Amino acid sequence: MERVTQFGYLGISVSDINAWEQFATQTLGLQVAQRENDGTLLLRMDEYHHRFLIHPTGKDDAAYFGWEVTDEHALKGMAEQLKAAGVEVRKGTPEEAAARRVVDLSCFKDPSGNPSEVFYGPLMAYNSPFHSPRQISGFVTGNQGLGHMVVTMDNLEQSVHFYRDVLGMRISDYVHVVRPSGEKLHLAFFHCNPRHHTIAFYGAPNPQRRLNHLMLQAQSLDDVGSTFYLCQDQGIAISRGLGRHTNDHMMSFYMRSPSGFEVEYGWGGRVVDDSTWQVQHHTSGSMWGHRPLSR
16 A cells, blocks of 8 residues: 655645745745745745745635655555545646646545645755744754644544545544533544654534644744744734643644634654554643633
8 A cells, every 4th residue: 555655745825925925934934945927935944945835826725735655656556546445636737746846746635625636756955955034943844744734624534534544644643622612623633654643634514714723843942932932022923822732742832824724833742653653542632731822
């Protein structure tokens, strides 16, 4: 069975590209890699040419997910797995591959209709090392991919089956929590490399937006602390304050992006060893903290 190896890139459709450039560079510490003629902003955070493609197309939500595989054989194998599962797969055009800066890709949708791409051969930029506009130590990426995201899906069970049995990801744990309103929330967390989770999701039909939040993991706890106070200085809304999660042990806080979804800025997440890992179950999201600070 072929498996995706990491969350390679994320496309985001935004309504205010200028606000996003300011937020991405001066708050998150990402570097502008390139600006396209159509206004698309390519952002980098490591040796990859880019990890984010910010499109000025106005939806303020995820535009597509980019899942990396090892090589051409893995790409073909993954396309066959998707087709065998009844998923419509389209081979990416040379123009699409060039726009993503990859050797080749295939396009499909997950059970909730989220546009997704599986690719191999990303463009690397070792000749021009990542340089953050801010004085930060950088991000934890490498074989762990760009970070993680939490997505609202139409149906939890269908999504678990798809990401586990078709894309080949592995379950890290389940989190079942009860919100102050009494609403019960069931989440499944998946990994495809040592990062504790690359994607997590819960079921809720007809969401306002699919992308609940994305997470960037800093190499230093000081970077998290300085960014926490920088957000206050810049007037960036902090939706949840500093805390440590129960499942991945990440110490983090959540800020509001210009598109309305949240960005988690964290440090210290634990990693998964598949030779010893056993699926876990949690009934709280945090050991401490992550209290709402603003709306």
